[in-house]
Amino acid sequence: MVSLESAERLDAVDPLRSFRARFVGSDDPDVVAYLDGNSLGRPLRASAERLARFAPEAWGSRLIRGWDEEWFDLPLTVGDRIARAALGAASGQVVIGDSTTVLLYKLIRAAVDARPGRTDIVVDTDNFPTDRYLVEGIAAERGLSLVWIESDIHSGVTAEQLAAVVGPNTALVLLSNVAYRSGYLADVPELTRITHDAGxxxxxxxxxxxxxxxxxxxxxxxxxxxxxxYKYLNGGPGSPAFVYVRREVQPVLRQPIQGWIGHADSFAMGPGFTPAEGMRGFLSGTPSIVGMQAMRDMVELVDEVGMDAIRTKSESLTGLAIDIVDGWSAELGVTLATPRDPQRRGSHVTIEHPHFREITARLWKRGVIPDFRAPQGMRLGLSPLSTSHIELWRGLEAVRDELERLAA
Structure with missing residues (x-):
């Protein structure tokens, strides 16, 4: 079994260990282990301070002048920072917009309309529920067909599966980079190439x-x-989503929710809608300026640390989680639902047991906070900059303790 000393040694040599102190709650004695950073990230102390200043200063003092001074362009400037820090994308291709659901709706609609005469949307059966629900509705709305890939809930979509279903009728392929249940990390470049080969x-x-x-x-x-x-970018509950649209594709996509701020001349307020060029054209209504505040500090921190270093810490945490679970007695009945290959998993690990729903509820009362995903998965969401190896070890010790009580 993996010992506490092993976790302590990993923390001692972790080059990112000092960043944990920048997060609110990292020293909260009532939280033994926060293992749900892939659902909601902890706030940064800098973000708490920024939010406290925003009402009296930016809002209270600058008032409506804030739109001219910063706010009107904020969705684009913050979008560019995310592009640089986390997406490997040049400027002018990312904007902060609505919720994930609304952005998905707008871009799915825009994408299928940009492929007239093609009738199929390809999606997998274990994609996130919102993604699946949206394409069902859009297909019915537009008279299109859904082509389902039967994906394994313990892994994800393979190149062979995708190649078998795309063709001249395919308008759009909608997939997830990391599977929400298993943590499977898809081969984005290869699956994108297969999609493009089908037109x-x-x-x-x-x-x-x-x-x-x-x-x-x-x-x-x-x-x-x-x-x-609001997950690994720590923007807070319900913080707005972002959309990336490759520069070459932007001119052929027209999103369907036409609002004032996406107009070529937002303040003309004239008759008819002329979409703005570039990423502003994917906006609809007034952007959530308050909702963009907290993520600004986290994006700056991601840029400071670098995604390669963050990924190395992520692999260390997920590897430790798997090693700990591997050391448990087989009699506890826990199985791993996440790929063992670090190149094929994201930053959460899912373990399975028939009683994890009720065990998760008991753990929350103990200050150990993972989350549960049906039918029997416990997700350990390991946010690399705010989670320590010791915290993870303590959390999994509590999981093991609950399992042993169940088996007694």
């Missing part, structure tokens, strides 16, 4: 990867990517 557009959901897995969206020729900002 279709590739839309990637990067919610469970951005900020924890390095990406090279420009190099991979990804057409569209959409991600949330």
């Amino acid at each position: 279709a557009l590739a839309l990637w959901d990067v919610c469970h990867s951005v900020g924890s897995v390095p990406m090279q969206l420009d190099e991979w020729q990804v057409d569209i990517a959409i991600g949330c900002t």
